Amino acid sequence: MMGEFKKFIARGNVLDLAVGVVIGAAFGKITTSLTESILMPLIGAVFGSVDFSNKFILLGSVPEGYDGALDNYAALKEAGVPMIGYGDLITQILNFLIIAFALFMIVRGVNRMLDAMEEEKKAAEETAKTEAVPTDPTLDTLKEILAELKKNP
Helix, strand or coil: CHHHHHHHHHCHHHHHHHHHHHHHHHHHHHHHHHHHHHHHHHHHHHHCCCCHHHCCEECCCCCCCCCCCCCCHHHHHHCCCCEECHHHHHHHHHHHHHHHHHHHHHHHHHHHHHHHHHHHHHHHHHHHHHCCCCCCHHHHHHHHHHHHHHHCC
């Protein structure tokens, strides 16, 4: 069983997948930072709020012992107040769209590169097919003479 496990781990696909997961996690952190630090404040400025993550709909009453701000989503959530945090949902949707777009651009670039390589291969095959096969010059001359004799009997 250990031998099979070593063989499984040694395969290129498993290592490629592991590298992809690590890079994906790092890219996810970059995307989250981009969304939370740059995009969401810009969107919040357009909608009149600097902190978009504090956008929520209060569904229940605030407990009597709560003495925090009524517009602080994290504090209200910690106090157990039922609410819908749509600002966080919008942030997560933006994160997803940014990651999906980045992956689309990467796949698009790879596909274009593969298509270009395939076209070069086809062009090389066509060139190899259309190149004249070298022949004997004497035979070519005799063929030309024969063609002239057929034209002028």
